[in-house]
Amino acid sequence: MLLPKSSMLVLLCLCSSLALIAQQNISGRIKDATNGNPIPGATVRVPNSNRGAISDVEGKYSIGVPATVSKLIVSYTGYKTQTVAIPPGATSLNITLEEDFARLEEIVVTGLATNIKRKNLANAVATISGKELTGVAPAQTFDAALSGKVPGAMITANSGAPGGGISVKLRGITSVFGNSQPLYVVDGIFFNNASVPAGLNDVTAAATAGNPNNQDNPSSRIADLNPEDIENIEILKGASAAAMYGAKAAAGVIIITTKKGKAGKTKVSFNQEVGFAKVRHLMGVRQFTAETAADLGGSATSNDPDVKAARAKMKAQFEAAQSAGKIYDYEKEMFGETGLLLNTSVSVSGGSEKTTFYLAGNRRQENGIIKNTGYFNNSIRLNVDHKINDRLSVGVTTNFINSSSDRGLTNNDNNSVSYGVALSTTPGFAELHPNALGEYPRNPFSSSNPLETRDKMINNEGVNRFVGGGNLEYRIQQSNHSTTKFIVRGGVDYFNLKTTAVFPRDLQFEEKAQQGHSIQGNTNNLNTNLAGFVVNTFTPHENLTLTSTAGATLETGYLDNIVTSATNLVNGQSNVDASGNTTTRQFRQKYRDNGMFVQEDLSLMDAFTLSGGVRFDRSTNNGDYLKYYAFPKGAFSWNISKMKFWNVDKVDNLKVRIAYGQSGNVPPYGSKFTGMLGSNIGGYPGILVDNLLGNPNITPERQTELETGVDISLFNGRVALEATYYNKRIYDVLLRHNIPSSTGYATEWKNSGDLSNNGIELGLTVIPINTPKVKWTSNINWWRNRSKMTKLVIPPYAIGAFGASLGTFYLEEGQPVTQIKGIVNKDLVVVGDAEPRFQMSFFNDITFLKNFSLRFLIHWKKGGDNINLTQLLNDGGATSADYDDLINGQKAGAYRPGGGAGIYVQDASYVRVREIGLYYNVPLKNTKTVKGIRLGISANNFFTWTRYVGYDPEVSNFGSNTITTAQSRGSNGLSTGVDVMPYPASKRASFHLGIDF
Template sequence: MFLSKSARMVLLCLCTISTLYAQQTTITGRVTDAAFGKPLPGVTVRVSNTNRGAITDVDGHYSLMLPAGSNQVTFSFTGYKTQKATVTGNTLNMTLEEDFARLDEVVVTGLATSVKRSNLANAVATLSAKDLSGTAPAQTFDAALSGKIPGALISANSGAPGGGISVKVRGITSVFGNAQPLYVVDGIFMNNASVPAGLNDVTGAATAGNPNNQDNPSSRIADLNPADIENIEILKGASAAALYGSKAAAGVILITTKRGKTGRTNISINQETGFVKVRHLLGQRVFTAETAADLAGAADNPDPDVQAARNTNRQRFLDAQSAGKIYDYEKELFGHTGLLLNTNLSLSGGSERTTFYFAANRRSEDGIVKGTGYLNSSLRLNVDHRISDRISVGFTTNYINSSADRGLTNNDNNGVSFGVALSTTPGFAELHKDNLGNYPRNPYAASNPLETRDKMINNETTNRFVTGVKLDARLLQSDKSTTRFVANGGVDYYNLKTVAVFPRSLQFMENTLGGASIQGNTNNINTNLAGYLVNNFTPSSKASFTTTVGATLETGNFDNILISATQLIGTQTNVDQAGAANPRQFRQKYRDNGIFAQEEITLLDAVTATGGIRFDRSTNNGDFKKYYLYPKGSLSWNLAKMDFWKVKSINSFKLRAAYGQSGNVSPYGSKFTAMVISNTGGLPGSLVDNQLGNTSIKPEKQTELEAGVDISILDGRVNLEATYYNKKIFDLLLRRLPPGSTGFVAEWVNAGDLRNRGIELGLSLLPVNTKNVRWTSNINWWRNRSQVTRLSIPAFALGAFGNSLGTFYIEQGQPATQIKGTIPDPQDDTKNVFVTLGNSEPDFQMSFFNEVQLFTNLSMRVLVHWKKGGDNINLTRLLTDGGGTSPDWDADANGNGVKDGAERGAAGSAALFVQDASYVRIREIGLYYNFPVKNNPFLRNVRVGVSANNWFTWTHYVSYDPEVSNFGSNTINTSISRGSTGVSSGVDVMPFPASKRMSFHVGIDF
């Protein structure tokens, strides 16, 4: 019998498949800990040089199918040394040793490549999920970074719910340009701009003293849920971040979110319940009848109006005292105890080909001011699919909805924000509403802060969608060479709505604006697309070469519409229900693209050399077609891996050096002379703006030389990392005053150079490591010094409120963070002299992290942060002194017979407001216990814990918090005539007080 042609083809295919299947081998085994013999779940077991792999189960078992011709298997697990083994049968058991020094930890070195930490040539800080939020979770992601990044100065611009954090890595990288790092989440460029809500229309904060925006909005990176993060890498210097080109001048923070692993589906439920309290209150002045009268003027003042006001104050105090109605309004405003609820659900797992991670999170936190609070809800789905042994694709999706009610704090020139109104209001004034709900008028300030708190609205609502895809395809593979094509793209879109409503019934609205409704709508979309070719060539076991070439494209489109409506009709809040409206729109678009190449060479697994180059251009630059060059190079030599090394107690001794360049593109609109609206006689038109465009503007360029040594001894139980860097910024983007004959008042120019030098030291210890007790300790110390090395325009002040109060001052030969001001001339007290009063740069910072584990189930973790030095411009004390409400106003510390409040107010010296902002803070402390669960097929783990965040602080700083800034966020200035400043953090003007939180945790894993 003869088979048909089609039947023969089917039979041939079946035989071929059967033959191929027969050539594959299935191996099984168990992975355990080398020290204690306990099983290790979650270990990745992978066929070397392929995408095929498996994950060990809860008992450490695995099963893996080996393709024909493959006999090498790699075992890798976070915190353990990577092991390779040759398969000789159907069973392969493995024991893994802990990697105390993290030498086998893989660190990103390029846009598509990585290297083991033992061969790394740069100082790259890494944070795990446990480091980020495993001790005492902070309110937002950016706040959780505080005290954990050596080389960074992190400060809160406001304590208001929803965050607002300024992050400066290795000093000041720009005066007016972007000074915040680039955030990259799973290859997606995240926008971190802060969008003002138009509060200046009510507060007048920017109408005098300083033109910069002072709305203190939250930072958009705060939208990110810390519970979704697997690890973070901080590329601090240009040598590490050069391949990100013109976006990397302030450093790059690479965030990797959690992914699924092959195996059973794991379900985790975590609940955090806690409370929030104010960290510190200033206290209020204790009045007497006479000191109450003194608020109106001196007793010997002959003016009858002053004497009448004195009598009125005296009587008000006596009436309040007799009625028992002397209040602590500071405590009433800022003393609310808020409820904190954080619920997280996650599922992860998958098959050999497809893995997934899904998480849902809802965080609700009340503020320490009634009516304020933060609500963040997020959904994340990460899916990875292996199309074949050569091609894999990964998807990242994240939806975020957040709402922040932020109150009204910080600087204002109209006396309407909570703190400014409070600064002139004594406790004997009656501000509470009556039985009919009517609030009395405050005779001591422009507003009644209790009424303002209860009636106003200041809300930010964000809807954000972030998605990305990554394709990894092995195009060619041989015994010695593998060529991969890697492509990734991402979209970050958010819609932000801001609503600020001030009813006409408010005290400060009645006779001025007649009520105000300020509503903003912002749409922002950022995209990034990149493609790379990566070739790994290994001619022998002693040498490997990795070559990467690629191209990138990034776009951004920001559109903000803000409408300020006044003279509201009745109780209406719509902007069309008002007597006057002022619409404003600000739009900006950019398109950046780059081309890069990089070569990495590793010899003897001991010497690693890297060289790379990137060409970047941007539509923001004067010549948008011109490519700017950003090279990089690095070299590391681990002497302990050489044959001549005989010191067995030193496991790693690595010398390293790196050089790189990165940039900072010109501010949007700096090359154009814009047109502004005009209205003459009711006829609309356009006029030329007063800022002159500069068509030759170019980006700032940063170069950095970094050198260091890493030492690991006693099998990784003692590890030292020391780094020195010298970072120079050329062609600073500054604003100058053009010649008067031009008719313009400002122009962007490249007019200066800046230098930062610093030292970073890290020491990790494992003092005790037994079966029942383990103690790990990490100590970091860092400092930075800046200097303006060239300034081709006159020295200028920025970021504060004038010479008489202290101001940041950009001056050649001086630190970029110096604070200058006027003081009485020691030689002639009728004159003032302008002198240096301080520096906002800390002398140094230091962090201590310790974790003690007992019997593997009980752990205690503590993070202490010490900031030594660094001055703030404390204008909160200026306001309370001027209002006569400082708690120490009546004291006489020097015994000269003059009250301290009066003496400070009459001194006429800016030196009084420049204060040392040193502190020691226990940022995080947590105590956790894991209940052992045995022989339960459904329940894997139960854990409980208690934690405190920012609960203890020791400082001599006289205000709400030494870690504060009225400016400093990466604010989008909705006018191209203004630029945000990267220098002026540390300005204290009646901020939203900092809070501390206590939480209880319960977690269940199924």
């Protein structure tokens, strides 16, 4: 039946009224409570829904609110989250937010799919904002930017070569031969940080004597990540925090969240950095005289006619060079280039309430302090988030990276071909420069002419990398007291790495040996991870919240590395087929890991937090690949200041906490198998059994950690202290050790012992001044770690470095894992310890005159010894700057090599101004297009105070996390602090310009 027109009109009016009643629009402005300035980017959301809004540049917001909703939740990073009541019938609501000086409202990850506010957190989780990475003095790479910012971390630059190479150890030694580097997770994607050698050992023979570990010094792949894309970082330092990552989390987890768009007007940002890099410190060279030059030919007391002739020749050569003005400082010439730094980035972000996006491109160019070295990195990122409806939302992150790194030829070698080793025996009166025809003279003091090697050789790493992931979140059920979400998260990390190392046949050291090398490497790596979670949040009472999580994970990895080494090259050619001999090596690894977990979190009266969970993991790298290993966790915190009896006005927050957890470290790939090695047998291809015996019963290393601490916040957060003590034990430590030759093998894999780490971490944040004109924030961190080999089922033995005569790491039950032993007066004694006594950092952020900002970070490392073989090589080559100084009546350069192992085990303490930057926000008036202009000047690692005589006290000859099979020799957890002619560290200064549109 048709309704009359009048009835239809009445019905439409009723529907319209009901619609108005069902939803109301609330608008207003959000301001800072201290100075009344608008807060752009604040989030206003309806509780228990996906509905929300973002304030604009003037702090204005507008949101549609169902009539049944009586409050809004307002949050912004650095401010206290507020729950604001909506007055009945209100359409306008202005809101003020107070600064969260103690960061108590900061959201911190507590599991694979859950998080919690810092004020209720039961673990010590370090957080670093993107501003702290790039807003002071940008470092060379992302991982280098972490230095001095993470309590409990030992972060070491393995080399100063462009493209990075950083070793990160969290809370001490986690593993000796297993993975000792943290797991990196970027937007839920497991980010591969493997270092891939270029095959340089074929030329340097660095691993043919002394320490057999890989010494190619490749870069770390985490350096591919662009720091300017990062929103924030959370660092789970121990098992109690990282247990939900299971068998990959023994060395800690670094969770990285990249930037996302925000609803509102589209924002365009342009940033330009222009700067330079110079060598941080030169060791100096020996200043020869005619007599000391003659000493290079032999002893002055010798009556041997040949020695006398050699002395006369050296003296004549020096005098001729001196009269011609050709006494050179080859160290300065080699390492004294000024490297140009250019870093350009553009980002576009914005969107609506339903869809937000972040698009950014970056181009970084860095020339090294050695000629023909440098680093280029181009990256583009697109992050998109879309709310399909109030229940379903999806997000996609994509990142493509193209990089090229020319790393030169540094570090140890046994053929005297790397720059530093060749220079260590070459006096300044030797002529190494090319003549008018471009012909380089032969160097009579070394196997190579390092200037010729530098100018003609190539050592390049080229990378193409794609990292992409997706996140789907569906709200299955929703009520006033309960919400259930289903989350699916997956990611892919693929990179292709091409290494090219070319040494032409006309190089001095190639002419009579291999007549040229062309070493071409190609590596393809694919990692995938997929996870599904169900999360239920149940709030039966406003003072009680229960969060239940269950999920399953799957990770796979496949790496294929092929290296072809060609010798006897056709002159001027680099192709491997233009050679007389080729050798090809291939290494492949493949793994599949499965995990399941459950977790329960309880919050009571916003004062008590109790969390418990367990993860079950299995891996194809384990001896029994079908066996699941359990990794439990539990945590409790009590925020005493939230109790009704608490009435101390000056103390805003007082929390005690305790946490326990377990995590694992899967065995190295292939350690359960005995390898087969390719061989040529009588002209026919064949295989031989390797001399390293696999272990089919090998099990993962297991780590347990007990952590306890107290957090205090005073004077409305202007003074905040975080104190933590941890005790970490690692069981079933994986070792390769010698076995009787009668077995037919030389070494064997075995779960051979236990070790422990315990330490203290203190963090103090103080805001001495907080006025509209001046604000000063100061962060002071202090931390120390002590390790011990608590159990060793095999005899004590040396590991790492180059033998007891020089000082070597030495595993021994009941002693520190990081102890260094050496032979002194024919006895094997302790000569040092690589573990620092403590570390301390001091960060200050001072805002003054409204628009100026001064920030600086000072890092103090007290103690921790290096094995300084750079000085040993200079002494042995008679080129040390202090060679002619007297020690006990003997020349220093001759005295030290005979003084025992302890001479070259040296204190590597330092105080360093890691970052200092002065920035100015240009005040703008009546501009519609340009929203902001920033100008700045900064310096990175520019000032260092140390007594260490090497190029840098922060160094290691061995890379980190080098790809390795059970049969090959990769890096190990005890390799930090071995100094053998590295690429010297650089100091950097930059000018900055930033424009927002």
